[in-house]
Amino acid sequence: MFKIVHKRELNANVTLMEIEAPFVARKAKAGQFIIFRIDEKGERVPLTIAGYDREKGTVTIIFQKVGFATIALGALNEGDYIQDFVGPLGKPTDVEGKKKVCVVGGGVGCAIALPSAKAFKEAGAEVTVIVGFRSKDIVILEDEFKACADNLILMTDDGSYGRHGLVTQPLQELLEAGEEFDEVLAIGPVPMMKFVCKTTQPFGTHTMVSLNPIMVDGTGMCGGCRVTVGGETKFACVDGPEFDGHQVDFAELMNRNSLYRTREAEVTHNHACRIDAMGKQLIK
């Protein structure tokens, strides 16, 4: 069992949790992920690691409450336990030899862009960070990014905070202005990562994306997370989760990720109804 030692709501939908998991904390590196399972009947859900404290033996995860597993996790509190927490899985962000990088985060993806940005910084790179959110009320981790970025550009889709527009706009401007990044690392919704790749492609800028496909075991056993990269089948859990974005078949990835969506919506609805009914019962 793994204890939730700290919980913080970052915005209405995004929660940060620090989990006591000494074995994971000992080895965790930016870019790697964990798989959690709340209880015996829960799903195994992969989440990229948002941070770790080797001395305290804790790992930080940041998640959006979208499916029933993350909603159920979000309903737990400090002092509660979850059944399983395994990791670190996957390969870490490759920070070696990169002098100038741009990390692009979108929405909750910023949570996992942060440790990679920090890792690049610690490895001595000059780090530009572009983060994008739908609107001001869901902006997360601004102070943390300020602390590690040499240059932070914050975008909102509706212009309610920072610059108005999408993350690809400042990226395009920087590249056009002649910025030569050794790497652009994009972490966020699949369409965002796809458009970041489209933006960097004409400039020939090496671009990595962090993928989060459907997964079961996370050790290379099921192949559920297979993605086509440069025409070859790769398993995101062991070969990734970061891949060369210019080689990734995004259309296939989006299709595969939609497999359980209808069911997920149904079950989430049922869970919500159940919780609602329970609440009404209590009020009576």
Place this chain on the structure above:
Amino acid sequence: MANMTLVKTPMPEQDPQIRARNFKEVALGYTAEMAIEEANRCLGCKNPKCVEGCPVNVRIPEFIKKVQEGDFKAAYEIITSTNALPALSGRVCPQESQCEAKCVRGIKGEPVAIGRLERFVADWYRENVNEMPSKVPSNGIKVAVVGSGPAGMTAASDLAKKGYAVTMFEALHTAGGVLVYGIPEFRLPKAIVANEVEKLKAQGVEVMTNMVIGRVLTIDELFEMGYKAVFVGSGAGLPMFMNIPGESLKGVMSANEYLTRTNLMKAYDESYDTPIVQSKAVAVVGGGNVAMDAARCAMRLGAEHVYVVYRRGEAEMPARLEEKHHAKEEGIEFMTLCNPTEILGDENGRACGMKCIRMELGEPDASGRRRPIEVPNSEFVIDVDTVIMSLGTSPNPLIRSTTPGLETNRKGCLIVNENEMTTRDGVFAGGDAVTGAATVILAMGAGKKGAEAIDKYLQGK
């Protein structure tokens, strides 16, 4: 008085029509009367060939004699003196090609139903005695067992019996390896595996789940932590795909994924949150036991049609006769001499058909089986919305890629010497990780040999 009936005492089974839609065990097991009746078919050969046919050399005529006498507890003790997991091997061993293949009663008529008797004895013990083994005084020497499948469980048990302080590491959240994620509930109830794990704990084995060795800890770190020897029984878990067009469509997956969702994650049980594809018509590609398991799970999960698509003939299928027979009884349709060339998708990216080509058998190949050859212009399409690839598995590269000096062969299988030791001092291995995908009993045999070799190695230090 010996029972000279030429056929085995039949074992009751669930009716095929009913069991094809539930996950309860298919074969129901002997009653005490049936067991004694069948045991009386054993002639108690002075020079028993059956024992030679058993990878763990169960003292077969001796335990059967005890069954004849109705002393099932004594029978259990005889079996477990060489076989730690009889409830498992009694269910999933290919007895027809091992012990029973050597039985003299098989020369004229059917051999003695050794597997059924072994299962009976193990089940009787669990239901009537189930005494947890006691802990042997510890010698304080730490040994790590990587993997909790049949090889790992056997090695852990034997090492604990010799007094070693054993830790067994499992990557998934439940111990048991392929016995839990792969073999379905209706062939091997998970409560039986869990009971075996409890016995290991009673022997003093520390079982650690969620420990992906190669990631969470490396083999080298295990030595740094004070383990004096390591047994790697990590199995063959890496699934193969065909690399044909359409394999990335929704509804196409490996048998490993389908079985893991169904068995480990209990997708068939509504109270679990595990999602699984809803299928009308399923094609399982392959002809092994895993293909049969996947096909039979698909039927139980509600598919209207389940096809087993195999490129050679039925006789060449590697699946056990009993599995093929059970599958057919349950309505699984066999499409042999037929090979997929493409999976077709609908406008939503979901599989909606599979293009196949007819095959014929040519000259024998390296495996001794006749090589399948395509029949020109014989393509056709079968209507399926789900395709499960069951083409075999190879060892997972996670351990070899993170352990310097650990050598593997071309197929990724760990190389061991005659003492079960890998190319790294103190690192032993056995089971599918060494042989490639094989059977539960061979893995158990390898676990046993591994434990003996580790004991010898550590005693010599």
